[in-house]
Amino acid sequence: MKITLVNPPYPPSVHSHPPFIPLGLGYLAAVAERAGHQVKIIDCQAEKLSYDTFRDRILQTPSDFIGVTATTLLYKSAMQILTIAKEAQPSAITAVGGSHGTFWDENTLREYPAVDLIVRGEGEETLVDLAEKIENHQTLSGVLGITYRDNDKICRTPDRPYIKDLDSIPFPAHHLMPLDNLKHNGKLLIPLVSSRGCVYWCDFCSTVRMFGRGYRMRSAKNVVDEMEFVHQTYGVDQVTFYDDAFSVDRARVLQICKELHNRNLKLIWDCGTRVDMVDRELLKTMKDAGCIAVWMGVESGSEAVLNAMNKSIKLEQTRQAYKTAHDVGLMTIANVVLGFPGETEQTAKQTIRFVQQLNPEDVGFYLATPYPGTPMYEQVVKNGWLRVTDFDKYDTAGPIFETPTMSMEKLAQLRYKAYQQFYLRPGYVLHMMRKGGTYGRSAVKTSGAYLLRALRIRLS
Structure with missing residues (x-):
């Protein structure tokens, strides 16, 4: 089965934000690969993909299952990504996971017809279970931890128990990520x-x-x-x-x-x-x-x-x-x-x-x-x-x-x-200059930015 996992872009209203490794997608990709599936990760943040450039990418990425992760801040962006993905590949199953979908599951399905299902809570075992059921054309009613649309009806299966043995999960699939961009x-x-x-x-x-x-x-x-x-x-x-x-x-x-x-x-x-x-x-x-x-x-x-x-x-x-x-x-x-x-x-x-x-x-x-x-x-x-x-x-x-x-x-x-x-406390910048290192340089840079802004305010 061809699985594509997507880290959506930040909304336009958010100021420049450095990209971070999407660890959750890394774990999902790792368990899916271990189960024998073909997996790709599209990191819109790291690759600076807009909605238009994502459309080009997903058109070139044949997929049976397209999953997008979403925090609350990324929710609307994730929905836009899934809407584009569904238009590009109508036969693919589209899903959203992450904290926001977990607590907004039924609302999501009501608000966005392009979304087929929600993965609630931890997704590793659920993704593997879903892939097996989809490949074998079986009903999704037996998959724990999902909320899905069955025609006009929204169905919610029982929560999936938490994974007890975390050592059993493979290390994140960093090899599928654009590490040079991160x-x-x-x-x-x-x-x-x-x-x-x-x-x-x-x-x-x-x-x-x-x-x-x-x-x-x-x-x-x-x-x-x-x-x-x-x-x-x-x-x-x-x-x-x-x-x-x-x-x-x-x-x-x-x-x-x-x-x-x-x-x-x-x-x-x-x-x-x-x-x-x-x-x-x-x-x-x-x-x-x-x-x-x-x-x-x-x-x-x-x-x-x-x-x-x-x-x-x-x-x-x-x-x-x-x-x-x-x-x-x-x-x-x-x-x-x-x-x-x-x-x-x-x-x-x-x-x-x-x-x-x-x-x-x-x-x-x-x-x-x-x-x-x-x-x-x-x-x-x-x-x-x-x-x-x-x-x-x-x-x-x-x-x-x-x-x-x-x-x-x-x-x-x-x-x-x-x-x-x-x-702007007296002595703080000097203290951080003495510290040096990543944190020190970052703090000094931030202090300078606040000083310049404070001066602009006073002079205006």
């Missing part, structure tokens, strides 16, 4: 996922609802096997872990570090985790094994807002985690959410000051965005706060809703000021 500053940075799911249930997070509350892990050996494989095969010397919380299982992280030492594998890497899941020994061991940076969720500098988020952390835990990471020599990146329901101008400013006190090397101030499938989305819709329904705008950079305690205009102003005040 390099940053001339270097290829390979992402890895060593676990799925999370033990927490933050109200703004759709990922945990996509992959489940149970924390499933690949073995330390399997993780390092992949690190060694991409190093030897593609010559990469840096990888980044996309896990939502890399250090949930402390013992496994220590074992990964031990494996890296035993193999004398000289790779540098970074990861993201929670502030309540690190300690000095763990962070020091990670650094000694090649870790250069950790990004940890600060989310808010207000205990009240943290509680509203159901984040289950305390400010003192955040202070201690960042201090410890700095003490052992790791760079830190703070992830912050502004504008969560209950946020006020006072709590937002409290958060901005708190982040400055933590003094991370870099920061992301993201605006609370109500993604379908999250309790925050349900709360915002129920209270009539939603103001933006165009999913092309769900990029965490612009306000989507407003509450009685925070207007959209004020929230946008606070976000800009948060970045400006962070990057």
Whole structure:
């Protein structure tokens, strides 16, 4: 069977965004190839394909099955891609997967007749099952985890159980991707996922609802096997872990570090985790094994807002985690959410000051965005706060809703000021110049951009 998997382009409204390896498609392609299918990946972001150039490409790519991945931000773009694909190849089965389709499945089928079915949740086993049924002209009713159209009726099969043995999944099919187009500053940075799911249930997070509350892990050996494989095969010397919380299982992280030492594998890497899941020994061991940076969720500098988020952390835990990471020599990146329901101008400013006190090397101030499938989305819709329904705008950079305690205009102003005040602090640029490296150069460049913009504002 000929399977084509597509990473759709960013919507035109989104500012220039660097392409990243579509890891989900890589896993899907790998399991499909292992099952004996012919697979192609079209990465519109990496190849800078417009809708018109994608049309040319798909016309030249005979397919029995065309699948597109979609986050909320990429949803409308994915639908345009599938509409084009259906026009080009009417006999192909068209499908959408990813987080947005999982929680918007019936709506998608009602809104877009070009879409034949939705793959909900993890897609590896579902794709192989689907391919077998389609090849043998069998009914799709027995395929778990899909929502499909049967004439005028929308059918929804039961959820597919999560994959228990993650080691059983082959490494992503990087060989099918345009890797030369995915390099940053001339270097290829390979992402890895060593676990799925999370033990927490933050109200703004759709990922945990996509992959489940149970924390499933690949073995330390399997993780390092992949690190060694991409190093030897593609010559990469840096990888980044996309896990939502890399250090949930402390013992496994220590074992990964031990494996890296035993193999004398000289790779540098970074990861993201929670502030309540690190300690000095763990962070020091990670650094000694090649870790250069950790990004940890600060989310808010207000205990009240943290509680509203159901984040289950305390400010003192955040202070201690960042201090410890700095003490052992790791760079830190703070992830912050502004504008969560209950946020006020006072709590937002409290958060901005708190982040400055933590003094991370870099920061992301993201605006609370109500993604379908999250309790925050349900709360915002129920209270009539939603103001933006165009999913092309769900990029965490612009306000989507407003509450009685925070207007959209004020929230946008606070976000800009948060970045400006962070990057223009006395001594910050000098500190990052001394740090050097990728993060240092990036932070210095960002500081300069904010300085120039601030000067333009003052002079205008």
